[in-house]
Amino acid sequence: MRRAGIRTRRGCRVLPERRVKPAGEGAGTGWFISALGAAQICSWGTLFYGFPLIAEAMRTGLGWSKPELYGAATLGMFLAGLAAYPVGSAIDRGHGRALMSGASVIAGVLLVAWSQVSSLTAFYAVMAVLGCMQAATLYEPAFAVIARRVGPLNARRGITALTLWGGFASTVFIPLIQLLIDIYGWRGALLGMAAVNGIVCGGLYLTAIDPSKDSPARIAHPDEAAPLAGKHAVAAAMRKPCYWGLMLAWVSYAAAFSSLTYHLYPLLLERGLDAAGVVTVMAVIGPAQVIGRIAIMAFASRAPVKAIGSVVVIVFPLAVIGLSFAPPEVSVIAAIAAFYGAANGTITIVRGIAVPEMVTRQAYGAVNGSLVAPMNFMQAAAPLAAAVIWQASGGYDAVLVAIFAGSLTLCLGFWFAAAKSR
Numbered sequence: 001m002r003r004a005g006i007r008t009r010r011g012c013r014v015l016p017e018r019r020v021k022p023a024g025e026g027a028g029t030g031w032f033i034s035a036l037g038a039a040q041i042c043s044w045g046t047l048f049y050g051f052p053l054i055a056e057a058m059r060t061g062l063g064w065s066k067p068e069l070y071g072a073a074t075l076g077m078f079l080a081g082l083a084a085y086p087v088g089s090a091i092d093r094g095h096g097r098a099l100m101s102g103a104s105v106i107a108g109v110l111l112v113a114w115s116q117v118s119s120l121t122a123f124y125a126v127m128a129v130l131g132c133m134q135a136a137t138l139y140e141p142a143f144a145v146i147a148r149r150v151g152p153l154n155a156r157r158g159i160t161a162l163t164l165w166g167g168f169a170s171t172v173f174i175p176l177i178q179l180l181i182d183i184y185g186w187r188g189a190l191l192g193m194a195a196v197n198g199i200v201c202g203g204l205y206l207t208a209i210d211p212s213k214d215s216p217a218r219i220a221h222p223d224e225a226a227p228l229a230g231k232h233a234v235a236a237a238m239r240k241p242c243y244w245g246l247m248l249a250w251v252s253y254a255a256a257f258s259s260l261t262y263h264l265y266p267l268l269l270e271r272g273l274d275a276a277g278v279v280t281v282m283a284v285i286g287p288a289q290v291i292g293r294i295a296i297m298a299f300a301s302r303a304p305v306k307a308i309g310s311v312v313v314i315v316f317p318l319a320v321i322g323l324s325f326a327p328p329e330v331s332v333i334a335a336i337a338a339f340y341g342a343a344n345g346t347i348t349i350v351r352g353i354a355v356p357e358m359v360t361r362q363a364y365g366a367v368n369g370s371l372v373a374p375m376n377f378m379q380a381a382a383p384l385a386a387a388v389i390w391q392a393s394g395g396y397d398a399v400l401v402a403i404f405a406g407s408l409t410l411c412l413g414f415w416f417a418a419a420k421s422r
Contacts, residue, residue: 032209032213033158035205036142036146036162036165037161037165038165039201039204039205040139041166042200043107043138044138044173045173045177045196047107047133050173050193057186061185061186064120071124074381076130076132079132080131081377081379082132083132083135085373088367089366091145091365092144094211096209100142104133105197109194110133111130111190111197137205140368143364144368152361155353155364156305156349160301160352161297163293163345167289171286177189233363234367238370240359241416242421243359246417248413249313249417250371250372251413253410254379255379256410257344259383260340262386263396264282265278267396270396273333277330281337288338288339288340288342288345289345292341292343293349295342295346305353306354306417309414313407316407316410317407317408320400323336324404355368358417386399386403389402
């Protein structure tokens with residue numbers, strides 16, 4: 001017997017199957033990604049790329065040493081690592097709007113407080129809390145918000161598009177912040193950065209992130225276990241060898257990336273380039289990151305993330321070899337920097353989508369946050385470790401050897417994760 005819309009079989013009525021389109025899929029998603037992207041440009045530009053410029057101006061104005069200034073940044077990054085898991089877990093529970101918009105407003109208040117500091121104690125206190133706000137406003141929480149909006153398996157396109165926006169942060173804000181410093185001083189520049197965070201970032205996160213449009217959670221069949229969340233999802237992920245391979249890879253990547261980021265300028269000066277040549281080389285990296293991300297969208301949008309990552313990680317040890325043996329010619333070293341920048345831009349996408357495609361589709365924010373935490377710790381410690389190696393050895397050759405070792409463990413860790421992923 002048949003009834004409209006219902007089939008009767010063995011005395012049981014079964015509703016016809018139909019695909020439920022996720023609430024965040026389709027209309028409105030373009031605005032959502034664009035708003036998040038614009039906010040990410042501002043968040044990265046003010047909270048990450050602005051620090052070296054402000055720190056140098058503070059060193060000149062207050063007479064503080066570089067170790068004193070960068071020690072505060074290290075403290076902030078360590079606390080960002082501690083905050084990574086609770087931030088991701090909170091976003092899994094639907095608190096992304098309050099978390100990201102609120103953290104941006106608090107970051108604005110902290111930048112105002114930073115503009116008034118005259119003692120190291122006050123400076124360290126501000127940077128400690130500001131590190132926690134970074135954990136709630138930069139890529140990882142934004143990735144988790146996208147995964148919640150469209151579902152973890154549909155997040156690749158959105159995450160890739162978001163990293164394209166973020167790739168312009170240094171291009172936009174480094175000259176802008178330097179201009180503000182030149183006109184208003186470092187204290188006035190911080191007030192401008194505060195307004196960007198509190199008004200622009202806070203407003204964009206508040207309007208773009210709408211929990212009512214998040215993809216509905218998949219309802220388990222009666223014979224299935226309930227989806228895992230929070231620490232239970234992380235514990236289940238930790239039982240997979242792939243998880244530990246990714247952790248080794250991301251910690252190694254953080255060591256190599258942060259060491260190069262903070263030491264590339266003096267390293268290239270030591271290799272024989274003049275200041276103008278070093279600036280030219282460094283200016284290549286940002287656009288190359290964007291080009292690498294565009295290439296992934298154009299030519300590998302459907303390729304498995306483990307295949308993309310397995311190829312891209314090879315670039316890092318090759319780039320270190322290039323920096324070690326290249327002649328002191330701007331064109332040659334700029335080509336190596338472009339090679340490195342494109343790989344670095346691509347690896348950001350891989351980090352964003354590795355968890356749902358290689359480890360687990362459950363509790364994206366919590367699981368990804370648990371991987372990001374040790375990565376942030378290493379990102380905080382590596383520049384200082386590189387400085388110690390430089391001082392002990394009298395040059396950057398030993399530092400490059402250490403970075404090369406880290407790039408090799410990045411390759412080994414990711415290749416192990418790719419082999420063990422399902």
